[in-house]
Amino acid sequence: MKLNELSDNPGAAKKRMRVARGPGSGKGKMGGRGIKGQKSRSGVAINGYEGGQMPLYQRLPKRGFNKPNRKSYAVVNLGLIQKFIDAKKLDAGKAIDSEALVASGLVRRSLDGIRVLAKGDITSKIDLHVAGASKSAVEAIEKAGGSVTVTAPAAAAAAE
Numbered sequence: 001m002k003l004n005e006l007s008d009n010p011g012a013a014k015k016r017m018r019v020a021r022g023p024g025s026g027k028g029k030m031g032g033r034g035i036k037g038q039k040s041r042s043g044v045a046i047n048g049y050e051g052g053q054m055p056l057y058q059r060l061p062k063r064g065f066n067k068p069n070r071k072s073y074a075v076v077n078l079g080l081i082q083k084f085i086d087a088k089k090l091d092a093g094k095a096i097d098s099e100a101l102v103a104s105g106l107v108r109r110s111l112d113g114i115r116v117l118a119k120g121d122i123t124s125k126i127d128l129h130v131a132g133a134s135k136s137a138v139e140a141i142e143k144a145g146g147s148v149t150v151t152a153p154a155a156a157a158a159a160e
Contacts, residue, residue: 071112080121097129
């Protein structure tokens with residue numbers, strides 16, 4: 001086989017449509033933009049414009065508030081923790097903290113801390129150190145013989 005004998009699979013590379021390049025192309029003359037008008041010209045930006053009428057996004061009332069310094073927690077369920085312990089990715093004998101959860105691959109980023117929720121069930125006795133946990137998750141872990149330590153974020157502790 002030589003370089004000049006190489007060819008792509010049929011249909012693998014589709015030819016690019018060259019718009020507005022003459023009548024023989026099938027997309028010539030107006031280039032698929034129709035006749036005249038603002039949208040046939042270049043430099044058009046009319047998103048949300050309603051011809052001088054008050055736009056819908058301005059007519060509707062504004063509600064709610066997005067807190068600029070809100071906390072964003074990475075969420076972990078008990079069932080997943082148990083699954084990772086069974087797969088030997090987490091060691092139930094040692095204390096499980098946010099670093100261990102990130103290192104195991106269970107959590108990608110700890111964000112402002114890790115919060116444990118009670119979906120699924122846990123059978124292993126674990127010692128968990130996280131930024132937050134639901135009441136039912138704490139109950140489930142203590143029922144299995146483990147313990148949960150909720151560590152308050154450093155910024156919240158400094159504010160008190």
